[in-house]
Amino acid sequence: MFDNLSTKLQDIFGKLKSRGKLSEKDVDAAMREVRLALLEADVNYKVVKDFVSKVKERAIGGEVLDSLTPGQQVVKIVNEGLTELMGSTESKLSFAPRPPSIIMLVGLQGSGKTTTSAKLAYHLRSSGKRPFLVGADVYRPAAIDQLRTLAEENNISFYSDDPSTAPMTIVKDGIRAANQKGSDVIIVDTAGRLHIDDDMMLELEQIKKEVKPHQILLVVDAMTGQDAVNVAQSFRDRLDFDGVVMTKLDGDARGGAALSIKAVTGRPIKLVSVGEKMDSLEPFHPDRMASRILGMGDILTLIEKAQANIDEKQAREMEDKLRRADFTFEDFLDQMEQMQKMGPINQLIKMIPGMNKLPKDIAVSDQDLARIRAIIQSMTREERLTPNIINGSRRERIAKGSGTDTHQINQLLKQFAQTKKMLKQLGSMQGKGRMPKGSFPFMG
């Protein structure tokens, strides 16, 4: 996500950074590009205007232009500005002092409320809560069945009724059922509706008045265009929602809506959905996201993912091997598997500083990894440990075994040699942090 915006901003600031001195004109030119990049990313027009004038004001201030690294200073100001736009700190869900807490999800049709309800329940259960799902979307055919199925598959308590029942009745009965179960968080899925549909908005207002949810979350599709702020504003005016869940952030949406909603409604983004699986709902970190937009990487999230998924002992062994540079195909495979546990490779790469600048055509997909795995698994143990023995006939055998061709084997062998060389260099420049461009292991 945010790929294009990120690339654009990096281009612009690459130019700025390469100069020692900046004039006001330089900043103006860069800010014009920033403005267009943000607009292209679907950031709301008014938000962009405001943002650009604020950043310009700060950037043209004497301390920046006279500093030794004016380009970097401008990047810093833009970064801070973006972070501020999205809310400066992580905004957590809040719960009622005395359980149960009621969380109601609202939004337009197709924004992903039902899936998000189930993901939210899953997310809360992982953090030790006892969630309960209430399906109150009586309008979309089988919406209740959908939530019921997701609840059953994930062992989450659930209540709903026949679609001919009034949503208000379902919600009230659901809360009663949840209380009997001793659940501490009740998640209410409501029907999608247009923000200008008076009757349907009134229905939500009445439910709000009656059951007094502790949190109302607006579910917003990350691919929404300029209209996102209008939608958010209408929902705020009528329901005074508490926060936003951004969905479908796993695509290539530039996500400008994310930047705009907080700025326009004052309501923070609390959670983001970044995949199709149940565990793909994550807290939203504005600072990390801003870094990501500017191509400064999101190393914090990467480290957290690594900590959660990688065996520490194995990691230390790996580190030793890297230092000694006796890195074999066995390790290669090992490391690959560890990485895959952390999530789709494309998303991981984007978190590494400098890595999102890679041209699109050398992106690594999970398919590429599967192919690499097949090739390595078609090697004998001896070949894996000492790849130089792989001659022509061995290559042909490996190609046959893995369903690839010798060209692909050659490519992998070459990559492996390069990776090994790179790791050697890395080992000798420990602590410098920044990886050389394009030298990520397994990079095609």
Add this chain to the structure above:
Amino acid sequence: MKWFRRQEKHDEAEELEAIEVGAAARVAEEAIDEAAEVEPDQLEEAEVESEEVFEEEDQETVSWFARLKKGLTKSRENIVGKISTLLTMHGKIDEELWDEMEAILIQADLGIHSTTRVIDSVRESVERERISDVEQVMGLLKKELTRILKTEAPQTLDHTSERRIYLIVGVNGTGKTTTIAKLARSFAKEKQSVLLGAADTFRAAAVEQLDIWAKRMGVDIVKHERGADPAAVVYDAIHAASARRIDVLLIDTAGRLHTYVNLMEELKKIKRIAEREKGDADLQTLLVIDATTGQNGIAQARLFHEALEVDGIVLTKLDGTAKGGIILAIHDELAIPIRYIGVGEGMDDLKDFSADEFIEALIGS
């Protein structure tokens, strides 16, 4: 009907008046399709037989064009209204004017590429013809917007066969299943036999959702269990349609983000199977795009098109507050014809796309 009344409340009185007059004239002139408003909840309340639903049409006198126009009034105000205000306020032709005009078009979701093309073209005309009167800029702009939609206006697709298969694809949440229900209804109204293929085997209860629609429409459905191979559903559905000599087979697929390579491969496989098995039927792939989508709509259209050679686009949810812009952007960049547009929540609110009517509604006269 309910939906219509509801919409009215939100519209400002003067706006409404202007449209009603226009609509009345148009109804008289062209007597465009008349539509029944069937609310999903009304259907839910009473198990309405499909024939009864069809009979309701006669009671409805508002043309869909009026509704489209009404729906688009807000975006008309976005583009034309705002620019008109800008021109009046600004009063002179200079850099700032072009910048502001650019911003307005972008805000209408036209996208930077199309916006730049429109502005450059208008600017060129202004300079060539040495225009200094701000008033004339408006005319040039309208002409340019019209040109984009007109020159690349969609052709009605020729059907090579009486029997048709529609493969409905799109990202999550654009309204594929609902679109299928609406298409099924419109074909059934034309007395064509319709079969639904439930190839969204991924999303929980997607099959049930389509099944409910099939029952309401009184049409048959081919379905497998959730988690089944969607290509197998397609295979079965095509063979069932062929054996029963069904006129129109509508195939629902799981929503997927265009960036998931494996999921797009799955769709390619589905299409390959459909091509191979279709026999004498005519296969068309329709991409469903949500009108509230921003510039990502172009990426969606591009990637789905690259993978599947999309024959047409269905633009849904044009009854919200964001609309118009993305159509121009998609047209401008990809020239994929827009086949249908969804202008409301009622079952008859899916209409054939007509560039002329759309421009008329969008830009006004």
